[in-house]
Amino acid sequence: MSASTIPMRRVALSGTVGTAIEWYDYFLYGTAAAVVFNKVFFPTFSAAAGTLAALATFGVGFFARPVGAMVFGHFGDRVGRKAALLTTLTLMAGSSFLIGLLPGYQTIGVLAPLLLTILRFVQGFALGGEWGGGALIIVEHSPARRRGFYGSLLGCGVPAGLLLATAAFGAVSLLPDDDFLAWGWRLPFLASAVMLIVGTVIRFKVSEPAVFTEIKESQGTSRNPLFETLRxxxxxxxLAGLARFAPDIGFYVCSTFLITYVVNDLGLSRDVGLAAQLIGAGLMLLTIPYFGYLSDRIGRRPVYMISAIALAVLAPVQFLLLDTKVPALITVVPLIGLGISHAAAVAPQASFYAELFGTRTRYSGAALGYQLGAPFAGGLAPIIATWLISATGGETWPVSVYMLLAAAISFVALLRAPETRGLPLGAAAGNRQDARPTTVGVDDVTAPLIRSTGR
Incomplete structure (x- = not known):
C-alpha cells in the first residue's frame, strides 16, 4: 500500500500507540522515582535527600532528550521517519525492561544507582527522537485542513502512557509493602517487553509519508540537517523550546511532584496522589482531541496560549487545594494542570512544530524545538519544586512563583512565533527547501498562498 492510500486511522494509531508505549515507560520511571527508588537505590540517604536523589536520576533523562533529538533528527531526515521510530521504541522498551531486572543498593552497592542513571539516560535519549518522528508520521500524512486534529491524537499518547503507568503502579501498590519493595515494583517495568512487540507490529504497517519520499527522490536529503536547521x-x-516551559513545568509539578508532596509533606497515602493523577490524565484524553480540533479553527497559537493562561490561574491556588488534604480538592489540581493546561499545549504541538520547518530538516527542527526546553523545564521541575519547599522551611509560595514565571515565558514566546494554520507544510520556513509545493497535504485554499506570497 502506498503512503498516499494509507488510511489516516492506521497512521494515527501507529503514532499514538507507539508514543503511548514510550511515555508509559517514561512515566513509570517518574512514578517509581517518587515513591520507591529512594528506598531501593538510595537507602543510606535521609528521606528528603533520598527523594531528591531519586528525582535527580529522573531529571537525567531530560538532559538526554535534546541529544536524542539531534541524533534521531539527523537519522530521520537522512534515512526516514519510520526507521528512526522503530529504533527509539526498541531503546525505550529495552531500557525499561532492564530497570525491572536491576538489583538494588543492598545487593550491588553504588553500582545500582549508577546503572539506574545510565538506563534513565537511554530512556531520555530514545524519547528525544520519538516525538519528532511520531509527529511527522501523522502530520505529513494528514489533509491540510485537519492537521491540528490528527496531530493532536499523537498527544493522546501522553495521557494514555500516564494512565497505563499509573494504573500499573497502582495495581502493584496493593501488594504488602515488603513484597512491593522486594519485587512488586519491577513488574510494570518487565511488562515493557510485551509492549515492545505490540508497538513494533503496529509501526511496521505504516509507510514513509509521501511528502518526504518525494523530496528525497527529487532533491535528495540534507547532508547535515541539524546544521541547516540551526543556520x-x-x-x-x-521559540518552540521556550513555548514548552509552561506545559512541561506544569505537567511535572502536577504529576511527579504532586505525588511526592502528597506522600512526604501531607502524610497521605500514595494512592491519593495516584488516583488524582489518573483522573487528570483521563480528562486529557478527552480535551486533547478537542483542542486539536479547535486549533484547526482558530489557529495553533491561540490554543497553545490557553496552556500558559491556565497554569497562571492554577499557580496561586494549587497549594490551597492540596493542603486541605481532601482527595476531591486535591484532584482539582491535575484536572486543571493536566486536563486543561497541558492538554491545550500538546494538542497543537505536532502540527505547529511540523509546520514551522521545511521537509528536508523537519525532523531535526521539530524534534529539537520540542526537546530543547526539556532539561530546564520538565527535567528540573520536580527537583526545583521539592528543593524550594525544603529550602524555605516548608513554604509553598516559591513554587507558585516558579509556575507563574514558566507561564510568562511560554506566553511571550508564543506571541513572537508565527501562526502556521492554513499554510502549506514548509511555508513558515520560507519554502527554501521545497522548490515546488507538494500536492501532499496542500488543499485548494492553501496552495495559492505560496504563489501570492512569493515563497
Whole structure:
C-alpha cells in the first residue's frame, strides 16, 4: 500500500500507540522515582535527600532528550521517519525492561544507582527522537485542513502512557509493602517487553509519508540537517523550546511532584496522589482531541496560549487545594494542570512544530524545538519544586512563583512565533527547501498562498 492510500486511522494509531508505549515507560520511571527508588537505590540517604536523589536520576533523562533529538533528527531526515521510530521504541522498551531486572543498593552497592542513571539516560535519549518522528508520521500524512486534529491524537499518547503507568503502579501498590519493595515494583517495568512487540507490529504497517519520499527522490536529503536547521531556522527552534516551559513545568509539578508532596509533606497515602493523577490524565484524553480540533479553527497559537493562561490561574491556588488534604480538592489540581493546561499545549504541538520547518530538516527542527526546553523545564521541575519547599522551611509560595514565571515565558514566546494554520507544510520556513509545493497535504485554499506570497 502506498503512503498516499494509507488510511489516516492506521497512521494515527501507529503514532499514538507507539508514543503511548514510550511515555508509559517514561512515566513509570517518574512514578517509581517518587515513591520507591529512594528506598531501593538510595537507602543510606535521609528521606528528603533520598527523594531528591531519586528525582535527580529522573531529571537525567531530560538532559538526554535534546541529544536524542539531534541524533534521531539527523537519522530521520537522512534515512526516514519510520526507521528512526522503530529504533527509539526498541531503546525505550529495552531500557525499561532492564530497570525491572536491576538489583538494588543492598545487593550491588553504588553500582545500582549508577546503572539506574545510565538506563534513565537511554530512556531520555530514545524519547528525544520519538516525538519528532511520531509527529511527522501523522502530520505529513494528514489533509491540510485537519492537521491540528490528527496531530493532536499523537498527544493522546501522553495521557494514555500516564494512565497505563499509573494504573500499573497502582495495581502493584496493593501488594504488602515488603513484597512491593522486594519485587512488586519491577513488574510494570518487565511488562515493557510485551509492549515492545505490540508497538513494533503496529509501526511496521505504516509507510514513509509521501511528502518526504518525494523530496528525497527529487532533491535528495540534507547532508547535515541539524546544521541547516540551526543556520536558517534557529529562531523557530528557540521559540518552540521556550513555548514548552509552561506545559512541561506544569505537567511535572502536577504529576511527579504532586505525588511526592502528597506522600512526604501531607502524610497521605500514595494512592491519593495516584488516583488524582489518573483522573487528570483521563480528562486529557478527552480535551486533547478537542483542542486539536479547535486549533484547526482558530489557529495553533491561540490554543497553545490557553496552556500558559491556565497554569497562571492554577499557580496561586494549587497549594490551597492540596493542603486541605481532601482527595476531591486535591484532584482539582491535575484536572486543571493536566486536563486543561497541558492538554491545550500538546494538542497543537505536532502540527505547529511540523509546520514551522521545511521537509528536508523537519525532523531535526521539530524534534529539537520540542526537546530543547526539556532539561530546564520538565527535567528540573520536580527537583526545583521539592528543593524550594525544603529550602524555605516548608513554604509553598516559591513554587507558585516558579509556575507563574514558566507561564510568562511560554506566553511571550508564543506571541513572537508565527501562526502556521492554513499554510502549506514548509511555508513558515520560507519554502527554501521545497522548490515546488507538494500536492501532499496542500488543499485548494492553501496552495495559492505560496504563489501570492512569493515563497
Amino acid at each position: 536558517h531556522e534557529w529562531r523557530h527552534v528557540l
